[in-house]
Amino acid sequence: MKPTFSQRLAKILTYLILILGAAFILLPFVWMILTSVKPSNEVLKMPPKWIPSTIQWQNYAKAFKAVPFFTYLKNSILVTVMITSCELVTVTLAAYAFAQLEFKGKNLLFLVLVATMMVPGEILTIPNFVTLAHLGWINTYKAMVAPWATSVFSIFLLRQQFASIPQSYYKAARMDGCSDLRYLFTVMVPMSRPTMVSIALLKIINSWNSYMWPLISTNSREMRTLPVGLAYFSTESGTDYNTLMAFSLMIIAPTVIVYLLTQKYIIQGVSKTGLKG
Amino acid sequence: MKRILSALLCMIMLLSMAACGAKTPAPTEAPATEAPAVTEAPAATEAPAQKVELTFWHAMNGAAGDALQKITDDFMAANPNITVKLENQGGYLDLFDKLMAAAKANQLPNMAQIYSNRLSWYVAKDLVLDLNTYLNDPEVGFTEEDKADFPQMFMDNCIWGDKLYAMPFNKSMMVLYYNEGMLKEAGLEVPTTWEQWAEASKKLTKDTDGDGEPDVYGTVFANNLSTDIAPWVKQAGGATMDDATSKPFFDQEPMREAVTFLNGMFQDGSARFAGEDKNANVPVQDGRAAMCVASTSALPYIESGTAEGITINCAPLPGHKNDAQLYYGTNVTVYNVGTDAEKQAAWLYLKYLTSTENTAYFAAQTGYIPVRKSAVSTPVFAEVLAAKPMKQVPMDNLDKGFQGERCIGAINALNALGDQLKLVFAGEKDLDTALADAQANGQKAVDEALNS
Numbered sequence: 001m002k003p004t005f006s007q008r009l010a011k012i013l014t015y016l017i018l019i020l021g022a023a024f025i026l027l028p029f030v031w032m033i034l035t036s037v038k039p040s041n042e043v044l045k046m047p048p049k050w051i052p053s054t055i056q057w058q059n060y061a062k063a064f065k066a067v068p069f070f071t072y073l074k075n076s077i078l079v080t081v082m083i084t085s086c087e088l089v090t091v092t093l094a095a096y097a098f099a100q101l102e103f104k105g106k107n108l109l110f111l112v113l114v115a116t117m118m119v120p121g122e123i124l125t126i127p128n129f130v131t132l133a134h135l136g137w138i139n140t141y142k143a144m145v146a147p148w149a150t151s152v153f154s155i156f157l158l159r160q161q162f163a164s165i166p167q168s169y170y171k172a173a174r175m176d177g178c179s180d181l182r183y184l185f186t187v188m189v190p191m192s193r194p195t196m197v198s199i200a201l202l203k204i205i206n207s208w209n210s211y212m213w214p215l216i217s218t219n220s221r222e223m224r225t226l227p228v229g230l231a232y233f234s235t236e237s238g239t240d241y242n243t244l245m246a247f248s249l250m251i252i253a254p255t256v257i258v259y260l261l262t263q264k265y266i267i268q269g270v271s272k273t274g275l276k277g
Numbered sequence: 278m279k280r281i282l283s284a285l286l287c288m289i290m291l292l293s294m295a296a297c298g299a300k301t302p303a304p305t306e307a308p309a310t311e312a313p314a315v316t317e318a319p320a321a322t323e324a325p326a327q328k329v330e331l332t333f334w335h336a337m338n339g340a341a342g343d344a345l346q347k348i349t350d351d352f353m354a355a356n357p358n359i360t361v362k363l364e365n366q367g368g369y370l371d372l373f374d375k376l377m378a379a380a381k382a383n384q385l386p387n388m389a390q391i392y393s394n395r396l397s398w399y400v401a402k403d404l405v406l407d408l409n410t411y412l413n414d415p416e417v418g419f420t421e422e423d424k425a426d427f428p429q430m431f432m433d434n435c436i437w438g439d440k441l442y443a444m445p446f447n448k449s450m451m452v453l454y455y456n457e458g459m460l461k462e463a464g465l466e467v468p469t470t471w472e473q474w475a476e477a478s479k480k481l482t483k484d485t486d487g488d489g490e491p492d493v494y495g496t497v498f499a500n501n502l503s504t505d506i507a508p509w510v511k512q513a514g515g516a517t518m519d520d521a522t523s524k525p526f527f528d529q530e531p532m533r534e535a536v537t538f539l540n541g542m543f544q545d546g547s548a549r550f551a552g553e554d555k556n557a558n559v560p561v562q563d564g565r566a567a568m569c570v571a572s573t574s575a576l577p578y579i580e581s582g583t584a585e586g587i588t589i590n591c592a593p594l595p596g597h598k599n600d601a602q603l604y605y606g607t608n609v610t611v612y613n614v615g616t617d618a619e620k621q622a623a624w625l626y627l628k629y630l631t632s633t634e635n636t637a638y639f640a641a642q643t644g645y646i647p648v649r650k651s652a653v654s655t656p657v658f659a660e661v662l663a664a665k666p667m668k669q670v671p672m673d674n675l676d677k678g679f680q681g682e683r684c685i686g687a688i689n690a691l692n693a694l695g696d697q698l699k700l701v702f703a704g705e706k707d708l709d710t711a712l713a714d715a716q717a718n719g720q721k722a723v724d725e726a727l728n729s
Binding site: 040041043044045046066125126129130133134138212215216219220221228231232233234235236237238239240 | 332334336337338339341342362364365366367368369371374375377378379381382383384386449554555556558559560562563565571572574575577578581582583584585644
């Protein structure tokens with residue numbers, strides 16, 4: 001059946017809004033890419049000079065040489081993988097306990113955990129630093145990983161997902177002699193794959209982009225991560241925006257690739273749980 | 278397959294907690310730096326017999342960080358028993374936050390770069406080493422000639438009572454940058470008084486497209502004007518605070534006179550804050566402002582970021598009842614931690630860092646000025662002065678210079694003043710009420726800081 005005029009108009013309007021929305025969201029990235037190859041005297045021109053008069057690829061070389069790039073990259077990868085894997089394990093077990101098991105004080109404990117989400121992260125920075133300093137963990141991977149090895153928000157998210165799986169599955173599995181752990185890893189985790197991928201991806205992005213905590217918990221260049229290298233391009237008197245943008249693009253490229261490969265799961269996770277995270 | 282994946286995940290988690298204890302000993306990749314010509318480094322002084330390792334927390338990024346690394350490498354080459362680990366802590370605020378956390382955890386480094394208004398807290402808690410012992414030591418100290426070579430203003434900024442708690446490091450001056458072409462075109466001389474400045478600012482403000490909003494402002498100020506309002510208050514014959522007692526003077530006549538003058542430029546539309554330009558020099562660089570008030574440390578950014586066809590120069594701030602000029606910048610302090618050998622090594626490093634040749638080199642590579650008067654005659658800095666005459670301005674005004682307040686609570690009190698001044702400059706509050714509120718809030722902030 002041929003679409004009516006109003007259906008065609010609705011489609012055109014929909015695409016127009018989507019294109020405008022996409023352009024609005026992509027604009028900062030476009031500016032970032034163009035600025036990364038601009039000469040310094042064109043970066044902050046008003047009105048903005050979008051297309052540079054000359055393409056300065058040497059900004060990337062300068063950004064690359066400014067900090068020990070491969071050391072920072074190695075640390076970023078290590079810390080991100082460790083934090084994400086730790087969180088997946090702790091969050092899965094905790095969410096299962098809260099969703100499936102019955103034990104004394106379960107509801108109270110869950111409330112207390114959710115209440116901790118109200119505490120701003122900045123307030124915990126100095127107490128966490130003091131604790132880790134007393135443990136002798138400052139300037140180690142433990143300091144960068146331990147405070148982020150779990151996430152109450154992710155526990156909450158996954159608990160909701162686990163709670164949506166019918167109890168009849170659990171009863172049937174238990175009747176067949178299935179243990180709790182086996183049920184968790186053979187039934188619940190596979191059925192919750194989109195949510196778990198969402199949790200993992202959010203953690204990967206947050207860990208990869210984290211600046212403040214790696215800066216505070218480390219002292220030496222051998223331990224620093226890529227975002228900490230961003231500080232090199234800023235001083236109290238000014239910022240080298242072109243090399244900063246070049247360096248920033250080198251940092252975010254991996255997360256963009258990971259997102260493009262896993263976006264299907266994120267969308268599924270968002271639509272299933274109703275939470276964006 | 279799933280079981281293997283789950284097991285792998287668990288293994289990674291366990292390994293990550295168990296195996297990540299040791300610091301990685303892998304060598305760093307040294308960032309490639311240009312190695313400009315350096316004058317001969319001073320001879321090695323009395324180094325400790327045993328090997329000593331020092332940590333120095335700083336916030337020097339970019340060219341300043343590279344220059345500091347070069348000086349430190351030269352020091353370690355001349356003193357093989359001393360290792361100085363430079364540990365960059367991001368920006369100034371990151372550095373100060375981390376120092377505070379480290380103090381609470383008893384994990385202060387040997388040395389740190391720090392403003393005096395931050396150092397005062399550590400002085401009050403007796404966490405800082407008195408350097409007089411080393412300064413006056415016949416073997417490792419400074420001669421009388423050396424001591425006189427430091428501008429007194431910089432040394433006073435490091436002295437509390439009769440104790441020396443730091444040495445000056447990276448200093449700069451607040452100046453008036455101006456577009457030479459715009460002033461010449463308008464037939465104006467560089468202003469030297471408040472009245473000339475206000476008049477020039479108004480004349481240079483242009484609304485070229487007739488929309489009621491200036492396209493070229495006469496003067497641009499930094500967003501944190503209140504924190505650096507001291508020069509205008511001093512030029513009006515007063516002070517922002519009593520450094521000895523931390524008492525604010527926000528509602529007194531000199532403050533009123535200073536704010537009235539500055540507010541006049543905001544209200545007549547010839548001045549604005551940097552706003553989203555972030556730094557006041559940015560609009561001057563691309564012709565959207567004729568003048569701005571900024572630090573001489575912005576010079577490297579001005580040199581690289583100025584649009585073609587624009588020539589920028591600088592002058593001391595126009596005066597009023599006097600010509601007081603504000604200098605700012607950090608010092609390097611030695612904390613009361615570590616062994617005696619480490620403390621002596623820290624002093625030797627400080628002495629090396631502030632030597633004539635090295636302070637000249639540091640100033641030549643950055644927008645900062647040397648902390649020794651004799652540095653201007655070194656070949657490396659003389660070459661810079663010949664190529665960049667603007668760098669002569671802070672050297673010529675040292676005798677009129679002063680550094681800002683450093684009493685405990687000064688930062689919070691000035692922030693309270695800033696909250697009120699924002700309303701005054703926006704035309705949302707009358708001056709007398711704002712200054713009265715600033716005085717009350719500032720005093721409250723000081724009282725809280727003194728009790729913390």
